Amino acid sequence: MGVADATVLPVANAVEHPVATVEGIANAVEHPAEAAKNIVDGAVSTVKAAANGDPRALGQVVGTVAAAAYAGENVRPRLYENVGGGGVNFLNTPTTGSRIGLDVHAIPEAGGGVRPHIDITIKKPGIPSGPGSNLVNIKHWPW
Amino acid sequence: MMEQDTRNRLAALLRAAATQTVPEKDFWKQFEKLVNPVGEPVAGLAYESAVHYWGNFHEKNLFLIRVKPDRHQLLQGQNELNLIADGLDDDWPVSELEHKLKDI
Numbered sequence: 001m002g003v004a005d006a007t008v009l010p011v012a013n014a015v016e017h018p019v020a021t022v023e024g025i026a027n028a029v030e031h032p033a034e035a036a037k038n039i040v041d042g043a044v045s046t047v048k049a050a051a052n053g054d055p056r057a058l059g060q061v062v063g064t065v066a067a068a069a070y071a072g073e074n075v076r077p078r079l080y081e082n083v084g085g086g087g088v089n090f091l092n093t094p095t096t097g098s099r100i101g102l103d104v105h106a107i108p109e110a111g112g113g114v115r116p117h118i119d120i121t122i123k124k125p126g127i128p129s130g131p132g133s134n135l136v137n138i139k140h141w142p143w
Numbered sequence: 144m145m146e147q148d149t150r151n152r153l154a155a156l157l158r159a160a161a162t163q164t165v166p167e168k169d170f171w172k173q174f175e176k177l178v179n180p181v182g183e184p185v186a187g188l189a190y191e192s193a194v195h196y197w198g199n200f201h202e203k204n205l206f207l208i209r210v211k212p213d214r215h216q217l218l219q220g221q222n223e224l225n226l227i228a229d230g231l232d233d234d235w236p237v238s239e240l241e242h243k244l245k246d247i
Contacts, residue, residue, distance in 0.1 A: 071205055072204055072205055072206070073204070075204070075205050076202040076203065076204060076210065076213070077202070077203050077205075077207070078198045078199075078201045078202045078203065079198075079201050080194055080197070080198050080201070081201050082167055082168060082171045082197065083171060083194055083197075085194075087198075089202070089216075091213050091215075091216060092213070092215065096215060097215040097216075097219065099216060099219075101195075105194055106180075106190075107191070108180055108181050108184075108187035108190065108191070111181055112180065112181040119195075121219075128215045128218075129215060129218045129219050129222055129247065130222065130247055131243075131246050131247055132246060133246075133247060134245065134246060134247070137245050139191070
């Protein structure tokens, strides 16, 4: 349960209660010092509880570390240094070999113009590449 | 319509990229001399795959530190470049090449 607290549940909660989420963010922007203090206090409390063997807190620590490790490994900005443009790729999500890319570069559909677009390739579980590996393959949306 | 000699040279260039036996800068110089990705559909497909393939070598992590290419994305790019090279050598219709590219 603690792992979900740190990973899935915040996203689910933001989707379920979008107004509350936006209000929370706005409040944090208005009072950044207070927000930072609350974050640090929360983190310290959680780590202390985990150190004392609280299983929920342990799960939260594990979940936070896992989320940070995932983002560090799979969220990748890149530049197309020799042709111009760049983007951010979310790799291996939701399956190994998948790529969700927010990209900007020249595309033939726009007559060679540089256009922002989205690429989504979702691979079948256990088949990260090769013929028949794609569940979804969208290039240059919305062009 | 691309001349067969141009098709073969482009195919060889794409295979060289896939095996990393041509530096990226040389690849793009040769590519631009050979074809126009806007005017020729197959060249457009090659351009798209090559942009993403070479992009793997310029990736950073969230802390903006350079990282090694993701091996699955690298393999994906190699598969695409080699498939387009096969299509060029064997003169596949563009629709057939597009269909096969969508599948890998």
